[in-house]
Amino acid sequence: MSDVAISGRTAPQPPDLRASYLRDLQRRRLYSGLLLALFALLFVSGFMLADDRNAGGFWDGLPKVFDFPSELVAEAVEKAANLPGHFVRYFPSLLETINIAAASTLVGAILASVISMLATRGLARWPALIPLFRRIMDIMRAVPEVVIALVLIFVLGGGPVAAMIAIAFHTTGALGKLFSEVNENADLRPVEGLASVGSTWTQRMWFAVLPQVAPNYLSYGLMRFEINIRASAILGFVGSGGIGYDLRNAMSWGKGRYDEVAAIFILLLTTIVIVDQISSHYRNRLVRGV
Amino acid sequence: MALSATGLDLRSEASTLFRRKRLISIGLPALVLAYFVYIFFSFDIAGIAERARPDNARILLSDTYSFKTHVTRNNRSGDFTVAIEGETKGTYAPGVAPDWVSLNGEDADVRLDAGSVVRFRGDMVIVDLPDFGTIELISAGGDIEMKLPTDEVPEWISASATRVSLTLPAGRVQVTRSKSEVFRYEGGWELFFFTLDSPFHGRSFGELASLAVSPEEIVPGKPNAVAMVEGFWTNTMWRHGDVFWALCETVLMAFLGTFGAGMIALPIAFLAASNFTPARPLRFAMRRIFDFLRGVDGLIWTIILSRAFGPGPMTGALAILLTDTGSFGKLFSEALENVDDKQIEGVRSTGANALQRHRFGVMPQIVPVLISQLLYYFESNTRSATVIGAIVGGGIGLLLTQAISTQKDWEEVTYYIVLIVLMVMAMDTLSGWLRRALIKGGQ
Structure with missing residues (x-):
């Protein structure tokens, strides 16, 4: 790792090349060694601190890691006959989780494409406001979904809308950054061509920029959809509808009812795998243009 | 699309293409619109108007800037x-x-x-x-x-x-x-700096500044500046000290999870890369393990792990570690498959053994990818650690959910949100800076 970790400058035409090279190498090794030692120190002390603040210790918990999964599997096998029924029962909430992810990805992508165009040099409607829109995207990206979701639940009173707005907010910031990188590579000649015939800003973006960037937008949007499905399940667990909420309820029934938990795990896992597969298939096609 | 020889074919092909594009440019927005209509009814957005509690919104808003x-x-x-x-x-x-x-x-x-x-x-x-x-x-x-x-x-x-x-x-x-x-x-935010029992309460900034440098001790036995910092740090209303440690705990979760995952994933990634592991079944097995770790979502890992380790930051760190081991394994093995063989050949020609070939032929090629991915994940995991903290009960995520569940300390919620946003942005800057310093310097 030493070769890359720390910069080494080569002296201009040294009298003794070998000695200066060795000196350089030694210094580089020293720096990388120090960096690695610092990292190791941070990691070990961090581990001990986290272990200390945890309710159960790491070494005590390690042998118990498989207790819960094996209990879960045992119960699921024992009550395998119940599973299809559970699948049917929890399918609507699974659909809600997927809908939250899809709607928030769509809303986020639409907002992100507008705000990213406003924040790209050469495309911006108001070039003076580019730094402002960039800051807005940074802040939107930095807010974790759970923060907005919990505050909105208080105001809107539960339901999928709070989760949808929360995820869409974060998605706008995250996609906005990626989209504006795509925008920077867009060819400006079509934009100028349209501008010369007196088109409005919206027309220029819609007809000159969007066709160029659409494949990349779609590809990033699909990737975000994968992430948002997971986010929407987690938000449900913290308290806002969908399959996550059912999962928390099923967990609270405790021992003897773990077949429901197993059914939800299977549903969630299958959905994530299927969406990942479909999305990576289409992303490959979009990016490679096959 | 292959160009046809005759002009007639070209023409019909072009018009088919135009028709398809026209269909897409109208059909796609229509499809999106239709989906939004479906969402409107399925999420019962019309019903929100009656379910929403504007009085709560008013309490929330007025509480964030007044007391x-x-x-x-x-x-x-x-x-x-x-x-x-x-x-x-x-x-x-x-x-x-x-x-x-x-x-x-x-x-x-x-x-x-x-x-x-x-x-x-x-x-x-x-x-x-x-x-x-x-x-x-x-x-x-x-x-x-x-x-x-x-x-x-x-x-x-x-x-x-x-x-x-x-x-x-x-x-x-x-x-x-x-x-x-x-x-x-x-x-304003009440008692943000000092509580009522502090001798510094109610003084203006100018007064405090002059007190900080004056030799006369208000709290006996302590210089004024130290007493002020202590009073602020142990403020019972806002608990600045505790909040700071909670932020550290969140970063710690992300740090342990990300870098632990990197350390575990790197050796295993060699086993999943086709140019390093000729045995197909082994490679296949490794890749499926990565897919499994990634596919079983962080939420499920969190639940399973908190059964074994109890609530706390270690559980959160391990949940991040498991998910990211899957992601890193995939990324690293892809990076390894793209390694240039020429450099390895070159190192081999000097008579290097297998270990030296990996050290000097392979590592220099993948370390930039590795570091940049690790840092990128570190930054994004800081945000995930906030959410996971809300589930496992550690870090700022725990404080945030506690403050929200009281439904009255919205000024504290605002304070935490501001701190979280600042923390994530700071991590973003730090990881960008480290990435530039570590990668650019080496090339």
Whole structure:
């Protein structure tokens, strides 16, 4: 790792090349060694601190890691006959989780494409406001979904809308950054061509920029959809509808009812795998243009 | 698309293409619109209007930038208490009050804003409003008696036999059988720097600055600057010290999870890369393990792990570690498959053994990818650690959910949100800076 970790400058035409090279190498090794030692120190002390603040210790918990999964599997096998029924029962909430992810990805992508165009040099409607829109995207990206979701639940009173707005907010910031990188590579000649015939800003973006960037937008949007499905399940667990909420309820029934938990795990896992597969298939096609 | 030889074919092909594009440019937006219509009904967005609680939104908003001070008269004992937000931590010492309250034994005067005054006279509360008149509220034992200057009861007064409440621009007056209370709203975050019991409370910034450098000790045995920092750090209302440690705990979760995953994933990634592991079944097995770790979502890992390790930051770190081992394994093995063989050949030609070939032929090629991915994940995991912290009960995520569940400490929620955003942005800057320093320097 030493070769890359720390910069080494080569002296201009040294009298003794070998000695200066060795000196350089030694210094580089020293720096990388120090960096690695610092990292190791941070990691070990961090581990001990986290272990200390945890309710159960790491070494005590390690042998118990498989207790819960094996209990879960045992119960699921024992009550395998119940599973299809559970699948049917929890399918609507699974659909809600997927809908939250899809709607928030769509809303986020639409907002992100507008705000990213406003924040790209050469495309911006108001070039003076580019730094402002960039800051807005940074802040939107930095807010974790759970923060907005919990505050909105208080105001809107539960339901999928709070989760949808929360995820869409974060998605706008995250996609906005990626989209504006795509925008920077867009060819400006079509934009100028349209501008010369007196088109409005919206027309220029819609007809000159969007066709160029659409494949990349779609590809990033699909990737975000994968992430948002997971986010929407987690938000449900913290308290806002969908399959996550059912999962928390099923967990609270405790021992003897773990077949429901197993059914939800299977549903969630299958959905994530299927969406990942479909999305990576289409992303490959979009990016490679096959 | 292959070009056809004849012009006629070209023409029909072009018009097919145009037709397809036209269909897409109209059909796609229509499809999106249709989906939104479906969402509108499926999420019952129309019903939100009735389910939404605008009064909650008002409480939330006003609480984020203002606070209220309660002046309470216990109608049984006749004692007065003055407390910020009605909390024990913010209660003024007996007989002490802010300058807009004057206490004299059984009586008290509370100035709300220019002109409106609330006077406590024994069991009677007199509210003087300049543009309305004088309201008298008497709570002697039985029902509450109200005397108004007009015959009609205005809509900002809600009155029943047991409880009368006046909502005024600068505050609220509420009289029940057991107590008479005045709430006065003020802008700002109350007691943000020092609590009432601190000797530094109520001093201006200029005063504090000059105190900090003056040799005269307000807290005996401590220089003023140290005492101030201590007073701020241990502020019982805002708990700045605890909040700081919670932020550290969140970063710690992300740090342990990300870099632990990197350390585990790197050796295994060699087993999943086709140019390093010729055995197909082994490669296949490794890749499926990565897919499994990634596919079983962080949420499921968190639940399974908190059963074994109990709540706390270690559980959160391990959940991040497991998910990211899958992601890193995939990324690293892809990076390894793209390694240039020429460099390895070159190292081999000098007679290097397998270990040296990996060290000098392979590592220099993949370390930049590795570091940049690790740092990118570190930054994004700081955000995930906030959410996971809310589930496993560690870090700032725990404080945030606690503050939200009380449904009244919105100024604290705002404070935490601001800190979280700053933390994530700081991590973003730090990871960008490290990435540039570590990768650019090496090339």
